[in-house]
Amino acid sequence: MGMRSLSLQIRIIALVILIVGVVLALSTYLDVKLSEKTFEEDLKEQVVSLAQELAATIGTRRELEDPEVLRREMEEIRRVRKTIDRIGVFEFTPKGPVLIASTSGAIEQGAGQMEWATVREGRIIASLEKMRGQRQWNVAAPIRLGGEIVGAIVVKFSLEIADRLAAKERRQSFAIMVVASVLIGGFLGWYLQQNISRPIQALIGTMAKAETGDLAAEARLGRDDELGRLAEGFNRMLRRIQGSYEENVKLLERIENFNRELQSEVERATRELAARNEELRRANAMLFDVQRQLSRTERLAMAGQLAAMVAHEIGNPLHSISGHVQLLLQDGELDGDAMDRLKIIEAQIARVVEILQSLLTPSSPVEPVFKPVEISQLMEGLLDLMAPVLSRKGVAVSTTFDPDLPSVLGDPGKLQQVFLNLVANALDAMPDGGSLRVMTRRTSGDQSLSDGGQLESRAVDGDAGLVELCVADTGKGIPPQYVDRIFEPFFTTKEIGKGTGLGLSICRRLVEAHGGRIQVASRVGAGTVFSVQLPIARG
Numbered sequence: 119m120g121m122r123s124l125s126l127q128i129r130i131i132a133l134v135i136l137i138v139g140v141v142l143a144l145s146t147y148l149d150v151k152l153s154e155k156t157f158e159e160d161l162k163e164q165v166v167s168l169a170q171e172l173a174a175t176i177g178t179r180r181e182l183e184d185p186e187v188l189r190r191e192m193e194e195i196r197r198v199r200k201t202i203d204r205i206g207v208f209e210f211t212p213k214g215p216v217l218i219a220s221t222s223g224a225i226e227q228g229a230g231q232m233e234w235a236t237v238r239e240g241r242i243i244a245s246l247e248k249m250r251g252q253r254q255w256n257v258a259a260p261i262r263l264g265g266e267i268v269g270a271i272v273v274k275f276s277l278e279i280a281d282r283l284a285a286k287e288r289r290q291s292f293a294i295m296v297v298a299s300v301l302i303g304g305f306l307g308w309y310l311q312q313n314i315s316r317p318i319q320a321l322i323g324t325m326a327k328a329e330t331g332d333l334a335a336e337a338r339l340g341r342d343d344e345l346g347r348l349a350e351g352f353n354r355m356l357r358r359i360q361g362s363y364e365e366n367v368k369l370l371e372r373i374e375n376f377n378r379e380l381q382s383e384v385e386r387a388t389r390e391l392a393a394r395n396e397e398l399r400r401a402n403a404m405l406f407d408v409q410r411q412l413s414r415t416e417r418l419a420m421a422g423q424l425a426a427m428v429a430h431e432i433g434n435p436l437h438s439i440s441g442h443v444q445l446l447l448q449d450g451e452l453d454g455d456a457m458d459r460l461k462i463i464e465a466q467i468a469r470v471v472e473i474l475q476s477l478l479t480p481s482s483p484v485e486p487v488f489k490p491v492e493i494s495q496l497m498e499g500l501l502d503l504m505a506p507v508l509s510r511k512g513v514a515v516s517t518t519f520d521p522d523l524p525s526v527l528g529d530p531g532k533l534q535q536v537f538l539n540l541v542a543n544a545l546d547a548m549p550d551g552g553s554l555r556v557m558t559r560r561t562s563g564d565q566s567l568s569d570g571g572q573l574e575s576r577a578v579d580g581d582a583g584l585v586e587l588c589v590a591d592t593g594k595g596i597p598p599q600y601v602d603r604i605f606e607p608f609f610t611t612k613e614i615g616k617g618t619g620l621g622l623s624i625c626r627r628l629v630e631a632h633g634g635r636i637q638v639a640s641r642v643g644a645g646t647v648f649s650v651q652l653p654i655a656r657g
Contacts, residue, residue: 169259486529512551547593
């Protein structure tokens with residue numbers, strides 16, 4: 119509970135008690151400290167006198183040389199004077215002060231060379247020490263024999279009794295301070311209750327009645343001081359408020375009637391606005407869908423026009439190249455290896471011409487011709503075709519083909535187009551060289567790619583109905599935010615001028631036309647894996 123939540127009376131009492139307590143505590147502290155200081159000085163004088171008396175009792179060197187007699191005398195003195203902690207007698211020798219007799223318990227030499235030098239000069243030294251939690255006076259007085267200082271007597275005088283008396287005095291002072299604070303607080307509380315709290319409570323009671331609506335209430339204090347004048351002012355204010363309240367009631371009645379009419383109009387307008395907003399939302403949604411479809415149609419139309427133009431322009435050089443290849447094939451001087459390469463070139467030119475013809479006739483696309491296809495053989499031939507490119511770019515190829523892999527039902531040309539696009543993308547992802555892994559196997563289609571895009575061998579039952587081709591590269595990988603978009607038309611992660619964004623979209627369309635599916639898994643800095651799954655040919 120904060121200080122502000124306390125009543126005024128309690129805060130005034132607390133402040134007065136705090137001030138009185140601080141003043142009493144400070145005065146008590148100073149009084150106790152002065153008393154302790156005076157008592158310590160008195161004890162010091164007593165100890166110094168006692169040390170001088172003890173030193174004066176040693177009158178002959180014979181007494182000084184009899185330690186046992188000295189010890190008994192010191193024990194007797196200690197027994198009589200309970201406050202004496204220890205007594206020791208030192209003799210000055212050429213090697214320094216030597217302890218020759220003391221009361222029970224060890225006694226230190228008590229001072230350094232400078233202090234002993236002070237005693238040798240005939241002066242008394244006294245120091246206040248603290249041993250085992252107890253304060254004590256440590257006094258050293260010189261012993262004179264025949265006008266010569268031959269030794270010193272050291273007396274350790276305990277201040278335990280003095281400390282107990284000081285603690286008792288502090289407790290008594292604290293008790294007096296507490297009693298005084300309680301008496302002052304009680305008297306002040308009674309006075310404030312009679313002269314401050316009661317009038318204030320009367321005012322508060324009148325305010326509470328006014329808050330409940332009883333504006334005819336009055337605070338009657340019958341006083342001529344500030345509180346009385348405050349009560350009279352409060353009563354006048356209540357009378358003015360009562361008059362204003364009656365006027366406000368009439369005004370509020372008119373305002374309420376106006377508000378009811380206004381609320382009904384607002385509700386009607388809100389309903390009409392909500393209905394129009396809903397119609398506008400539906401219209402905007404339809405417009406957005408139409409605009410998106412138009413944008414996609416425009417992009418596809420532009421791509422078709424561009425493809426038709428490029429196909430027309432490329433067709434003539436391809437026909438010329440094809441004619442020269444046929445002339446070379448008719449040359450009988452070429453060896454078998456060169457003839458095989460020329461036949462591969464001729465077949466690929468024919469395939470390019472076929473693709474260009476399909477682009478020139480977009481209204482009637484060529485339907486795929488399905489027949490049994492050996493995926494491993496098709497991929498092996500494609501890798502042989504691209505061997506020079508792979509070698510030139512420093513890409514090492516490793517293959518794992520299943521020798522018992524069944525055939526799939528598909529169009530060899532379309533499937534070769536898909537696989538060629540995947541290998542070309544892998545080469546683009548490894549501009550500085552790398553590793554290309556190709557694998558074929560039977561699969562059930564569940565979890566074909568491991569986390570991080572790694573190829574894994576899995577045991578598959580004999581009834582699995584899919585053939586899977588995996589192409590894995592060690593390139594830079596695809597950022598996670600782009601993996602789900604790479605099959606969208608015109609979306610590409612390649613640099614400007616190095617890709618159109620249509621290759622993977624066409625691949626997915628061709629694979630789906632074969633009843634299969636294409637997947638991708640990638641990790642930035644580790645590479646990318648594409649998986650093509652096609653159904654096994656039945657019958």
